[in-house]
Amino acid sequence: MNVPADLRFNTSHEWVRLEGDIATVGISDHAQEELTDVVFVELPAVGRAVDAGDPTAVVESVKAASDIYAPIGGEVVEVNPEVEADPSLVNTDPYGKGWIFKLKVKSASDVEGLLSPEAYIAQIS
Amino acid sequence: MSDLLKRTPLEAAHVELGAKLVPFAGWYMPVQYTAILDEHSAVRNKAGVFDISHMGQFLVSGEGSLEWLNKMLANNVAKLGIGEGQYTFLLNESGGVIDDLIIYRTGADDFFLVVNASMIDEDLAWFLQHKPESVELRNESEAWAGMAVQGPESSAVFAAVCPGETLPPRNGISKTADGSIVCRTGYTGEDGFEFFSSAESGGDYLKKFVAAGAKPCGLGCRDSLRLEMCYPLNGNDLSPERTPIEAGLGFFVDMEKGDFIGRETLAKQKAEGPATKLVALMYTDKGAPPRAHYTVLSTDGEEIGELSSGVHSPSLGTGIGLAYLPSVYSKLGTEVRIDVRGRQFPAKVVKKPFYKPTTKA
Numbered sequence: 001m002n003v004p005a006d007l008r009f010n011t012s013h014e015w016v017r018l019e020g021d022i023a024t025v026g027i028s029d030h031a032q033e034e035l036t037d038v039v040f041v042e043l044p045a046v047g048r049a050v051d052a053g054d055p056t057a058v059v060e061s062v063k064a065a066s067d068i069y070a071p072i073g074g075e076v077v078e079v080n081p082e083v084e085a086d087p088s089l090v091n092t093d094p095y096g097k098g099w100i101f102k103l104k105v106k107s108a109s110d111v112e113g114l115l116s117p118e119a120y121i122a123q124i125s
Numbered sequence: 126m127s128d129l130l131k132r133t134p135l136e137a138a139h140v141e142l143g144a145k146l147v148p149f150a151g152w153y154m155p156v157q158y159t160a161i162l163d164e165h166s167a168v169r170n171k172a173g174v175f176d177i178s179h180m181g182q183f184l185v186s187g188e189g190s191l192e193w194l195n196k197m198l199a200n201n202v203a204k205l206g207i208g209e210g211q212y213t214f215l216l217n218e219s220g221g222v223i224d225d226l227i228i229y230r231t232g233a234d235d236f237f238l239v240v241n242a243s244m245i246d247e248d249l250a251w252f253l254q255h256k257p258e259s260v261e262l263r264n265e266s267e268a269w270a271g272m273a274v275q276g277p278e279s280s281a282v283f284a285a286v287c288p289g290e291t292l293p294p295r296n297g298i299s300k301t302a303d304g305s306i307v308c309r310t311g312y313t314g315e316d317g318f319e320f321f322s323s324a325e326s327g328g329d330y331l332k333k334f335v336a337a338g339a340k341p342c343g344l345g346c347r348d349s350l351r352l353e354m355c356y357p358l359n360g361n362d363l364s365p366e367r368t369p370i371e372a373g374l375g376f377f378v379d380m381e382k383g384d385f386i387g388r389e390t391l392a393k394q395k396a397e398g399p400a401t402k403l404v405a406l407m408y409t410d411k412g413a414p415p416r417a418h419y420t421v422l423s424t425d426g427e428e429i430g431e432l433s434s435g436v437h438s439p440s441l442g443t444g445i446g447l448a449y450l451p452s453v454y455s456k457l458g459t460e461v462r463i464d465v466r467g468r469q470f471p472a473k474v475v476k477k478p479f480y481k482p483t484t485k486a
Contacts, residue, residue: 036161037162040412040413040437058466060414061161062162062165062345062349063161063345065414065416
């Protein structure tokens, strides 16, 4: 199971990579494996303000549509046009090219409230 | 919760083969083994096997069976020779669909019916309510395990698992030496067969079909495969409020054979043209996968219906769906919009089916 040590995780399977006050968000390897073939990603509007827990994007497989929640509060500053063009990147490279959106976070310390890789592994094991 | 779910006789074999079993229409069934796209493609290009043990099997026999079934069902049972099967409908008095099923003739007055899992009790009650004394009707749904082996390589799978046996011709039925029933039918559009064995031997057969090259498939891709063919799913695309004429399935109704339950409404619709029709809609551009119950709008923004089924077509790589729309919107090429969470994606009415299989028995 691929759970990178430098990320934080949401209980609803989003990952966060914090660089300065910018948080990159995607879904975990475990989540993409559960969802299987992603065929569509609905991205949020740039500039949208979100609170932690807000449904912010939608990832759809053949089987079902799944909401992607903002793990922390902030403003959407960038979205990944590549996953819109090729949704399978979410499956093939969930922590790299499969990222979904970036937030300018309100408070960088909010990340502390998310799961550590160890805690996330415990949740999905 | 799981205590209330019905269990398939193939459960142990599924677990051994690595399936993910989930609650599905009251049953604990595999919805996917690996991924829907993989399994879908295996059936279109090679061979796949599905558990269909949840489906119901009725045996009808006795003097007058044929005449009685011809009153109960919309297609013409008299057209069946022994060993042949046909797709047909069980209708209510107003011509609405109670169930769609396949009936096979196994003797002069002997018939084998395969009905939808969710409708076993309702079908049985409707049949028994109308059944004369001379006809015997047995519900054998619990006794049979069922597997559908589908795909261009399905004949080779059959030859490997049942050496010395011959597949019946398209839509036909036959029995193997060990008493299993083989039907050359399916729900995917590909060549293939449906295999009913005793519940006890089902798991062994499933493993044999897999060992012979059929990819184990969940019911998830069975839905995408059938929708690409515009095969209706009862409860979604068929209902007691819709007739086979509205569903565009008049080919499976015989208006010339004499009276049958529901005939009056169908005759009227045939004469006047139905007010609504089940149309095939395909996205004209990329969009979020269409799904059942999404609203369909005209290009003017007027709500004109909702999808009865929808899926991202794995074979075509785009959204497809079925919807009952006012007949004025049923013309091929008519442009509509499908609403997905407030966003509208353009689609148009296309010819059925969405996909044409490359091989067929």
